Amino acid sequence: VKPDEVLLVVDAMTGQEAANLTRTFHDQIGITGAILTKLDGDTRGGAALSVRQISGQPIKFVGVGEKVEALQPFYPDRMASRILGMGDVLTLVEKAQEEVDLAEAEKMQEKILSAKFDFTDFLKQTRLLKNMGSLGGIMKMLPGMGKLSSEQLEQGEVQLKRAEAMINSMTLEERRDPDLLSGSPSRRRRIAKGSGYGLDDVSKLVSDFQKMRSLMQQMGQGQFPGMGMPGMGGMFGEPAMGGGGPKPGWRGYPGGGAPPKKKKKEKKKKGFGSL
Template sequence: MFDALAERLDSAWKKLRGQDKITDSNIQDALKDVRRALLEADVNLQVVKEFVAEVGEQAQGSQVLSGVRPGEQFVKIVHDELVKVMGESNVPLAVADSAPTIVLMAGLQGTGKTTATAKLALHLRKENRSALMVATDVYRPAAIDQLKTLGQQIEVPVFELGSDADPVEIARQGVEYAKTQGVDTVIIDTAGRLQIDQDMMAELARIKAVVQPHDTLLVVDAMTGQEAATLTQTFNEQIGISGAILTKLDGDSRGGAALSIRRISGAPIKFVGVGEKVEALQPFYPERMASRILGMGDVLTLVEKAQEEFDIADAEKMQQKIMEAKFDFTDFLKQTRLMKNMGSLGGLAKLIPGMNKISQEQLEQGEQQLKRSEAMINSMTTEERKNPEVLASSPSRRRRIAKGSGHSEKDVMRLVGDFQKMRGMMKQMGQGSFPGMGGMPGMGGMPGMGGMPGMGGMRGAGGGKKKKKANKKKKGFGQL
């Protein structure tokens, strides 16, 4: 997502490189590139016109600060305008004065509405809020079964009365049941259609009138581009919505929906779906999204991902091992698997400032090299994982590992050599005698990842608050 837009905008900055100041003449070419980039990203035409006009006005009226290049100042102006267009700040889910909070989910068929319902329920569990999902889609075959399956997966109950019941009555009884059970939040999954029709809108209106939701969220597909903004506007005018969930933002969508919805419909994007897994739902932060679009990374989201997977006590022990050069192959394997739980290597790289320039080919090579390293480590004995030094002096051990993993003895020797070098470097980093971020395995100096220079890891981000989690997953973030 946004890759093409980011590349186009990067070409706009180049127009201003080498310039002493921003002028009317040198900014016009840059603005043309910005306009073209937004149109190609399928941003609404009216939004593009207003955006370019505002950026031009801000740029022409700005004074170049001492020590700041014109190109850098122009990037800052574009960044601020992107944030403004997308809503400026995160709009959280509503919280009722007295439980339960009622959330009504709406959307066309095929947008991922039922899955988004489960993703939202899991998100609430991570915030220690109990949830109940209510299945009112009695029209789509297996819709109720899909929600029940997802409910079992995330351990969230589903209320349903079968496919012969009235959707309005299902919603009403679901809310009443939640009250008796002391449930914090009720999420009502409604039926979708292939297109907007009066029957759909009438049923949604009846359900809304009966349950009186605190939040009405429209689930829209990012792949539809600026049509998503038009759809959101239509639902808002006819039903009244409080926000949107933008799904499939991890696909090859051009980003137009994210940049158009708030300005066209007036409804904020509250969450974005960034993958097929039920964990792949994130609150929408306009400033973070603007930073990603401009290739500045998104460290805050990276830290939040890490907080969900890493235990602060384990992280402190790992840091001590690194400082004492006792980090072994078992530790490496553990951290590599935890990193995988955070997402793909490519997805994580895009969150790190400056890493957006890594090619897809390099990322794929990195993924393959990590898999090869993991296969070789899995073929080692406990003693060999704990003391990699024994492999350096034992050809027979290396041959056994090579045969067991399906790789060559040369590959095993390279893994051991890289690991020993990396361990020495990490000790220096831990003692503060070597510049870098040291700690995240699989990147930079880690075995098999030589094709990705500069990714040393993340150390010292443990100052954030620990998160309590209802799903008994790990908490805290200290050392990756």
């Protein structure tokens, strides 16, 4: 047998152990390249450096899932960004282009800017996120998100599943009009029973969703009332950032600019006044 290629499949989760594996196989067999797998997990892919350094052969493909289409070409510049914790935005954009319909995306943008984004839309976005891969794999592609721990990512997965279960227990009318739930404890109580979660969980979901929708509308209008999504941080295993309101000192918001000077009250003069 005279193969054109001898490719070594390396588990990216093995870390520096990949160096010993590569050295042994290359000395005994002689490889012409490698495939790095399990890059959809929380690893940065540092094993790629070991494989290249030890064998001198290129990495040709990477695996980011269990399906056939999850086998993708290897791009050195993207891997370098990932190892340095700068994310892999290009790959994320390519994934989004494969899953997202442009016409549907434009409609969604209009709904967000007009504050008509509802629970049905949220459910669609959640399922779209699942089609793109695991939450951990997607978050690792975003710059600055490489510091999230496995526990935080797992908590985020749990929160998304919990939200999906509660939304599935809503009627179509309630999904389209979240305000119905804000003013009806009996509706929230029914959803809690149907989803298997507590009344407080449902109330928090509704409250967080309303805050998020309001914030999206303000950001679409060019206003930035604080940083982060108030109340939605708990969806991803972290406390919310920004506190959920305009920060004092922001121009255009109450409290912005210097406080008005108080006029001094004139003291009444005793006696005959000015002569």
